[in-house]
Amino acid sequence: MSEPTIFERIIEGDVPGHIVYETETVAAFLDANPLTPGHTLVVPKEPYTRLRDAPPEVVTDVFEAVRTLSPAIEDAVDADAATIGVNDGTAAGQEVSHLHVHVVPRFEGDGGGSIHTAVGSVADLDDDEIGEIGSEIAARLG
Ligand code: AMP
Numbered sequence: 001m002s003e004p005t006i007f008e009r010i011i012e013g014d015v016p017g018h019i020v021y022e023t024e025t026v027a028a029f030l031d032a033n034p035l036t037p038g039h040t041l042v043v044p045k046e047p048y049t050r051l052r053d054a055p056p057e058v059v060t061d062v063f064e065a066v067r068t069l070s071p072a073i074e075d076a077v078d079a080d081a082a083t084i085g086v087n088d089g090t091a092a093g094q095e096v097s098h099l100h101v102h103v104v105p106r107f108e109g110d111g112g113g114s115i116h117t118a119v120g121s122v123a124d125l126d127d128d129e130i131g132e133i134g135s136e137i138a139a140r141l142g
Contacts, residue, residue, distance in 0.1 A: 025062075038105040039104050040103045041102060042065050051099060
């Protein structure tokens, strides 16, 4: 058996955490290093590493929880919006190998960027190149 992830240990109560929501398959707790007040992580209880590793019904449960939680989180900290995202893989900045959705409350004028600021240099692709990539994706979906 592999070591439990830090998130499993929070869910089990072995590591202190601020759990705000729990179902049979999903838990949500406050990030220990919040980007903004209310920064919350929504996780499947099973430690799937990436989105692709989780069964569709679990992904549904996780995103239903995000849908339920995000207004409550925003209201609790009087936020104006939220950035909701997954660092899906180490190259995307994933540090904890247990799938989690960040819900980061956002405030007018908070100085942060959008998801469009997640990469260092923006791709320079013409419409044909974009279309070819689209075909490659579609071909993999049968
Ligand atoms: P990521 O880079 O997407 O893997 O993000 C991992 C997140 O987990 C970071 O925002 C960390 O602050 C957060 N984190 C790490 N350890 C803990 C912990 N013990 N309790 C709550 N959040 C944690």
